[in-house]
Amino acid sequence: MYSKIALLATLLAAAEARFNQEQAVAPLIQALSSFGQPGQAATLAGASPGVLLAGANACAKLQLADKIVAELGNDTQVIAVAQKVVAAEKNFNPFAVSIPSICSDATLPATAELRGIVPLVDPAVTGSDVENANSAKSLTAPFSADGLSVAEVMIAQGFSNFTLQGLDGSTSAAAAGAANSAGAAAGTDVAATTTAAAAAAATTAATSCGGGTITVTASAAAAAATAATAATAATAATAATATEAAAAAGTGAAGADNANGVQQSTIQGLDFGLCVPTMKFEAGLDGRPDTEFTFQAIDPLVNKGQEEALNPNIITNRICDQLTNVCEANQAAKDACTAAKAQIQALGTKDVTTADAWNTALGFAGTNTNPDNAPQPGLVGHT
Ligand SMILES: *[C@@H]1O[C@H](CO)[C@@H](O)[C@H](O)[C@H]1NC(C)=O
Numbered sequence: 536m537y538s539k540i541a542l543l544a545t546l547l548a549a550a551e552a553r554f555n556q557e558q559a560v561a562p563l564i565q566a567l568s569s570f571g572q573p574g575q576a577a578t579l580a581g582a583s584p585g586v587l588l589a590g591a592n593a594c595a596k597l598q599l600a601d602k603i604v605a606e607l608g609n610d611t612q613v614i615a616v617a618q619k620v621v622a623a624e625k626n627f628n629p630f631a632v633s634i635p636s637i638c639s640d641a642t643l644p645a646t647a648e649l650r651g652i653v654p655l656v657d658p659a660v661t662g663s664d665v666e667n668a669n670s671a672k673s674l675t676a677p678f679s680a681d682g683l684s685v686a687e688v689m690i691a692q693g694f695s696n697f698t699l700q701g702l703d704g705s706t707s708a709a710a711a712g713a714a715n716s717a718g719a720a721a722g723t724d725v726a727a728t729t730t731a732a733a734a735a736a737a738t739t740a741a742t743s744c745g746g747g748t749i750t751v752t753a754s755a756a757a758a759a760a761t762a763a764t765a766a767t768a769a770t771a772a773t774a775a776t777a778t779e780a781a782a783a784a785g786t787g788a789a790g791a792d793n794a795n796g797v798q799q800s801t802i803q804g805l806d807f808g809l810c811v812p813t814m815k816f817e818a819g820l821d822g823r824p825d826t827e828f829t830f831q832a833i834d835p836l837v838n839k840g841q842e843e844a845l846n847p848n849i850i851t852n853r854i855c856d857q858l859t860n861v862c863e864a865n866q867a868a869k870d871a872c873t874a875a876k877a878q879i880q881a882l883g884t885k886d887v888t889t890a891d892a893w894n895t896a897l898g899f900a901g902t903n904t905n906p907d908n909a910p911q912p913g914l915v916g917h918t
């Protein structure tokens with residue numbers, strides 16, 4: 536049995552490992568800036584962490600891979616990066632489910648060069664050694680994929696410990712998929728774990744480790760698309776602070792509040808404490824003409840004492856500083872901020888997509904970047 540400390544360490548390590556996976560392909564896409572229209576590669580790069588988040592549909596990253604080729608062309612360099620997007624590991628929330636979700640739509644990816652490639656899965660999942668070897672192999676020698684979804688290709692190659700997810704969000708256990716896929720996995724011991732059962736197991740695991748005083752909520756982000764909600768209260772047996780426990784457990788589905796009653800990141804493990812670290816891009820701030828757009832942190836606690844700026848890097852820097860100065864953010868949130876800061880610098884853009892990329896990178900995708908309803912004459916960056 537885990538000691539309390541070991542359990543917490545494991546939870547933190549898991550949360551951090553997930554975060555890094557989201558960032559895995561953004562720099563590769565960013566590096567394709569000589570292909571397509573100016574800014575297209577950067578925008579695609581900015582969209583990539585979002586499709587690898589636990590809450591994203593399993594098919595979204597395949598659509599992004601198709602879009603990369605559609606917008607940047609079919610040069611071998613572009614194809615190689617798009618293939619890596621197909622092969623990238625997508626997060627899942629280990630406190631809600633124990634296995635990944637894989638796209639079951641046979642039409643995706645549509646690009647011929649991207650078919651037959653299978654993704655990496657978390658090394659903690661039983662059978663991942665087989666799958667991760669298959670994934671590496673598929674990048675050099677794609678598997679036969681005629682009429683098959685990525686999920687079915689995986690089953691045919693001997694890995695079925697996952698949940699199938701359609702483009703519409705509907706899910707089914709791999710057992711059903713295996714039966715449907717021409718006997719591909721006959722005799723395979725497939726998973727039939729339901730989300731609810733997994734969530735219940737997670738609760739049990741947490742509570743069986745001894746008496747504790749801290750209540751945390753397991754995130755339903757991984758299962759957001761399933762009808763069965765996995766949100767469940769779990770008692771964390773640890774003497775850590777509520778903030779640490781909450782961070783470790785990756786609390787909060789999209790838009791939920793953290794222990795401070797502040798909107799929570801959708802990324803597991805990130806707790807921004809008293810602050811929401813989002814950025815806006817508005818015209819007319821601080822008496823500028825209403826044709827001049829600048830960046831500023833949205834949260835008054837974060838932007839206090841900071842002038843708005845034409846250079847987004849000034850604002851990202853300030854936001855990251857404030858996480859330590861006033862926000863009481865956890866280390867994972869600070870690390871994520873540092874990574875996002877580098878991402879924005881690498882993007883080099885100065886428009887609304889910059890603010891969107893920042894907000895997405897920190898788990899606040901879809902944030903209104905014009906919360907003050909400033910005029911938006913010919914807003915640069917809107918496509
Ligand atoms: C790449 O795209 C061009 C133009 O769309 C097409 O003519 C060409 O055949 C494609 N090359 C490959 C290898 O698919």
Ligand SMILES: *[C@@H]1O[C@H](CO)[C@@H](O)[C@H](O)[C@H]1NC(C)=O
Nearest residue numbers: 633659660661696724725726
């Ligand atoms: C699938 O992986 C999970 C997590 O490692 C494990 O608990 C479960 O037993 C595995 N199921 C099968 C059928 O291998």
